[in-house]
Amino acid sequence: MQEDKVFNLTGKVALITGGASGIGAATARRLAQAGASVIIADLNEPAANTLARELSGAKGVAMDVTSTASIAAVLQPLSRLDILVNNAGIGLVGTIAQTEETDFTRLMTVNATSVYLVTKAALSLLLAVRGSIVNIASVAGLIGVKQRFAYCASKGAVIAMTRQLAVEYPKELRVNCIAPGTVQSPFVEGYLQKHHAHEIDKMRVELAARQPIGRLGTPEEIAATVHYICSPEADFMTGSVVTIDGGWSAA
Numbered sequence: 001m002q003e004d005k006v007f008n009l010t011g012k013v014a015l016i017t018g019g020a021s022g023i024g025a026a027t028a029r030r031l032a033q034a035g036a037s038v039i040i041a042d043l044n045e046p047a048a049n050t051l052a053r054e055l056s057g058a059k060g061v062a063m064d065v066t067s068t069a070s071i072a073a074v075l076q077p078l079s080r081l082d083i084l085v086n087n088a089g090i091g092l093v094g095t096i097a098q099t100e101e102t103d104f105t106r107l108m109t110v111n112a113t114s115v116y117l118v119t120k121a122a123l124s125l126l127l128a129v130r131g132s133i134v135n136i137a138s139v140a141g142l143i144g145v146k147q148r149f150a151y152c153a154s155k156g157a158v159i160a161m162t163r164q165l166a167v168e169y170p171k172e173l174r175v176n177c178i179a180p181g182t183v184q185s186p187f188v189e190g191y192l193q194k195h196h197a198h199e200i201d202k203m204r205v206e207l208a209a210r211q212p213i214g215r216l217g218t219p220e221e222i223a224a225t226v227h228y229i230c231s232p233e234a235d236f237m238t239g240s241v242v243t244i245d246g247g248w249s250a251a
């Protein structure tokens with residue numbers, strides 16, 4: 001196989017939720033470089049458009065993954081979709097005792113219900129081409145992380161939906177999931193500013209030490225795995241939960 005034909009996504013249409021920042025943005029860049037036409041769907045439409053202008057064949061669209069109407073406005077006009085990356089997500093710090101019901105519901109809606117809503121809206125397009133779904137969960141869906149009650153619950157649901165869909169549509173779709181450890185992104189920077197503004201450097205060291213490899217991951221490292229999972233080379237892969245966490249969940 002020619003080097004430039006490996007992991008080739010030419011002719012594929014990919015939709016990435018939360019594609020304007022962090023892991024989603026790195027994924028948009030990576031899939032576009034591999035030849036896909038990328039739709040960058042994000043609450044932050046200006047940022048989605050700015051990124052799309054940098055990439056060949058990309059476009060930015062406004063999408064709130066918690067709104068059926070907003071999702072339909074993006075998906076209904078599409079005539080083809082090969083790759084769906086359910087990446088949009090938010091964090092919440094707190095034990096069960098500290099988690100208000102409204103915050104729990106918000107986390108579940110943005111991180112988990114959104115996967116149901118977007119996947120359902122995209123299903124017929126994906127079934128038409130034996131498409132590939134990549135859900136971005138978290139190590140927090142596999143192991144208990146202190147102070148992340150709602151976040152762990154929401155990401156556990158993402159992993160469960162991945163496995164259920166893979167079993168429901170074993171020949172009609174490929175459905176896989178990535179469980180990243182802590183990755184250097186605006187998500188983590190926002191957490192540090194909100195909860196540890198007076199001790200950011202100390203917390204950076206602690207976050208890095210939590211992962212046996214001794215550092216945070218990069219969005220590009222997660223994007224490279226999304227790319228592989230979507231590629232023809234991963235044709236045998238469905239129902240997988242791929243941890244990329246510097247050894248965190250192995251410890």
Ligand SMILES: NC(=O)c1ccc[n+]([C@@H]2O[C@H](COP(=O)([O-])OP(=O)(O)OC[C@H]3O[C@@H](n4cnc5c(N)ncnc54)[C@H](O)[C@@H]3O)[C@@H](O)[C@H]2O)c1
Nearest residue numbers: 018021022023043064065087088089138180182183185187
């Ligand atoms: N950064 C990490 O350490 C880490 C680790 C494990 C998993 N994750 C997961 O990876 C995904 C991406 O995280 P990131 O670190 O790149 O975050 P980020 O904050 O950099 O980007 C998230 C993007 O999602 C968008 N978004 C938020 N709510 C939305 C909504 N309702 N509709 C549409 N778009 C919405 C935001 O506008 C933003 O562009 C999330 O699901 C997160 O839970 C992140």
